[in-house]
Amino acid sequence: MTSTKNVQNTHISGKLRELHGALIEIVSVMNRPQRDEQMVREAGISLDRALFPLLVTIERLGPIGVVELADRAGRDYTTVSRQVAKLESLDLVERRGNTADRRVREAVISPKGKAMTDRIDIARERMGRAIFESWEEHDFNELVRLMRKFAEDISGDIGNGAGETEGEGGPQAD
Numbered sequence: 001m002t003s004t005k006n007v008q009n010t011h012i013s014g015k016l017r018e019l020h021g022a023l024i025e026i027v028s029v030m031n032r033p034q035r036d037e038q039m040v041r042e043a044g045i046s047l048d049r050a051l052f053p054l055l056v057t058i059e060r061l062g063p064i065g066v067v068e069l070a071d072r073a074g075r076d077y078t079t080v081s082r083q084v085a086k087l088e089s090l091d092l093v094e095r096r097g098n099t100a101d102r103r104v105r106e107a108v109i110s111p112k113g114k115a116m117t118d119r120i121d122i123a124r125e126r127m128g129r130a131i132f133e134s135w136e137e138h139d140f141n142e143l144v145r146l147m148r149k150f151a152e153d154i155s156g157d158i159g160n161g162a163g164e165t166e167g168e169g170g171p172q173a174d
Helices: 004-031 033-043 052-061 066-073 077-089 111-132 137-157
Strands: 093-097 105-109
Touching (some): 052 077, 052 111, 066 077, 066 105, 105 111
């Protein structure tokens, strides 16, 4: 007699390739320079496209160290350090010492930067509403619930070597 767990594993195995393909498609769209340019245009702001995802990440996750920010962006530490310095020179972020380790400098959103990301959020909502306007409310709510669950589970999986080989990670989302 086949156990329920084996049936689930067979079903999951059959769907993982499809899920991986969908994730690659989503990340590819999210990483397109035109997407960031469209978001900047929709928000009515003036910001270099390379700085845009860093500003948003600092606002969402800050205070955040440059090493972690570079890792999340899939960029070189020195490049991200220069870009954060540029954001600081524009008064969009502030840098400060980490309370636990003063050697670590963290970036945190400034009031001017927060005002800019608020405009980006409004533009993102307009664009998102257009994408999801034909969806049933239940389907949209389930997508949000399942994406949150997946994000939490995959975040906990990073760094434990759970079957991923070098170079398999694919593109990095902004």
